[in-house]
Amino acid sequence: MYQVIARTWRPQRFSEVVGQQHVTQTLQNAIRLGRIAHGYIFSGQRGVGKTSVARLLAKSLNCATGPAPEPCGECDSCREVAAGRAVDVIEIDAASNRGIDAVRELRENARYAPARDRYKVFIIDEAHQITPEGFNALLKTLEEPPPHVIFILATTEAHQFPETILSRCQHFSFRAIPFPEILGHIEAVCAGEKVEADPDAVAALARSGEGSLRDALSRLEQAIAAFGSRLEGPAVRRLLGTAPTERLEEVFQAVREQNRQRMLDIVEQLSEEGSQLPHFCSQLVRTARNLLVARVTGPRQDLLESSAEESARLAALAGQFSEESLMRILGILLELNQELRHSMDPRFQMELGLLKLVDAERLVAIEDLLAQMEPGNVSREKSSPAPSASPRPPVPAEKTARATASGRLSPFEQDQMRKRTLSEAGIGAATGTAPAAAAQPAKEAVREAPAAAPSPPAEDRSGDTQAPDAISEICRRLEERSKPFLASLLVGSSDMEVQEGEVTVRLADPGMAAFLPDPDRQLLHDLFTEVLGRKVKVSLVAAAPGEPAKKREPQGVPASSADQRIHQDPEVKEFEALFGKPVTGIRHRKE
DSSP: OOOOHHHHTOOSSGGGOSSOHHHHHHHHHHHHHTOOOSEEEEEOSTTSSHHHHHHHHHHHHHOTTOSOSSOOSOSHHHHHHHHTOOTTEEEEETTTSOSHHHHHHHHHHHTSOOSSSSOEEEEEETGGGSOHHHHHHHHHHHHSOOTTEEEEEEESOGGGSOHHHHTTSEEEEOOOOOHHHHHHHHHHHHHHTTOEEOHHHHHHHHHHTTTOHHHHHHHHHHHHHHHTTEEOHHHHHHHHTOOOHHHHHHHHHHHHHTOHHHHHHHHHHHHHHTOOHHHHHHHHHHHHHHHHHHHHHOSOHHHHTSOHHHHHHHHHHHTTSOHHHHHHHHHHHHHHHHHHTTOSOHHHHHHHHHHHHHHHTTOOOHHHHHHHTSGGGOOTTTSOOOTTSOOOOOOOHHHHHHHHHHSSOOHHHHHHHHHHHHHHHHHHHHHTOOHHHHTSOHHHHHHHHHHHSOOOOGGGOOSSOOOHHHHHHHHHHHHHTTOHHHHHHHHTOOEEEEOSSEEEEEESSTTTGGGOOHHHHHHHHHHHHHHHTSOOEEEEEEOOTTOOOOOOOOTTSOHHHHHHHHHTOHHHHHHHHHHTSOOOOOOOOOO
16 A cells, blocks of 8 residues: 655664754664663654654664664564554553553553563653643653663653653653755655656745654655646645745835835735735745845855755845845734734735835934934035034044044944034034134033123122023033033023022022922022122022013023024034924023
8 A cells, every 4th residue: 555755754763864863862872871761751843753763762672683773674573663563662642541541551561571572662642641640640650660661752742741750751852853954855755756856846845844854745745646756846836825936026126116006916916816814924024034144144055944046036135135124124024924813804914014014114223313413424515504604613532532442433422422512512602712712622611611701790799680600600510410400490590689698599480499309409509609609598489470581691692693503503404404304492501
């Protein structure tokens, strides 16, 4: 009778096992050294060789020339195990023998000596389905079995095993078989079965196994039944229900061209062909991953899990995208793949996800925008300052030294340096200092600002007098002490009255004085005493009802002139061009 390929090509020697060398080598060494355990756990996904290796172990232990690292395959014991009719190799399906009664029967059978061979081997498949009671009944026998008994528990879900069982057995974890090894094995099977298969067809079959060699061989069996002894890539992909590579590449070309209509046409074609959209999305995820790998490492066939021709096409397509774009696309597709599993209308979800891919290519990272606004990146030809604008002060020395030491400022540091430079330019304009003075470091320019327009001594004033210079100096000292909130209160104040031994500050924001903490009040007392040169009492009151708040002008220059200088700054103009909106508000502050 005909036997399927997966059974015909089942390995009969340890050397024929595909992709599990770490397991087979350990078992062979144990047999060679005579260190054979009484219990083994073989775990791993379906179709990776757990049951096959269990039978090979039984053959090696009971071989007429053994125990031997490799069974001879010729003796009666080896032939009976290969045919599945060995009396002393008992295979049990735990899915139908999972209760305590079945385990009790197994314990009774384990007490008897082998009928002919050296060992009585129990192979329990899907052992994780044994009930907790059954595991408890097996504990004592599994810990101290008769010397002639070997237990092999095969499972796909080892995490469901009790710790008491895991501690009594040697655990071997079978890995998913890598794509190149499945590819090579399918090519060998095709040669042995006299089947001509082009590279695309073999790659599609190997990829469909997803790490399971048995699944890949089953699909090869199906393809041979459908197309005979000649297999071609497009026909095999149609049989497997996978979209052609050209269709997947069309999606990424539409992303590159930002063609929304083409995206909707692709979804329409898939619906007309009866394709399963979740499966197509899974293919898109794999293709996006391959494009990212090709962009990073080049067309490496072992990492791309594709044929040589397909790897070259992926590398050419990956060259049209940046790594950041491909990572963004992969993230969107992974999210879409998860949503399609629970979507009530997969087509609408797919259309929305593909349109998101198109719009994602239009996004610009905020770091790139900030980097474009760095002083060295500003194009002076495109946005030159007005003739009346004075030259910009240079970057402070400490910033230049740090940038030179590290090689390049981060986007955050670039943004901070840009804001600092703009602030220094505003201070220079407000204080009326010469360009030579503006070239000094920022802290020196700020500290010289009060001296540029000295305020009259507070004690020379009588009655209700104004002292804006004193408030400016106090605001500066507050910011040096990391008190920006207090500084903002004083900057927004209506006015200040200095009398004999009392200073009254009228705040534009009523009610803030009542909630000011005592330490902040004491700090204001100390600063006013230092600036005015005598001990005074500070009173914070609200402005009179209906009294308009007086905006404090920068020292020496009207606010409108300072605003005009800022609006004419080339970086401000470039900022407005990038975001398509004008700067509507400018707040003056002191460093």
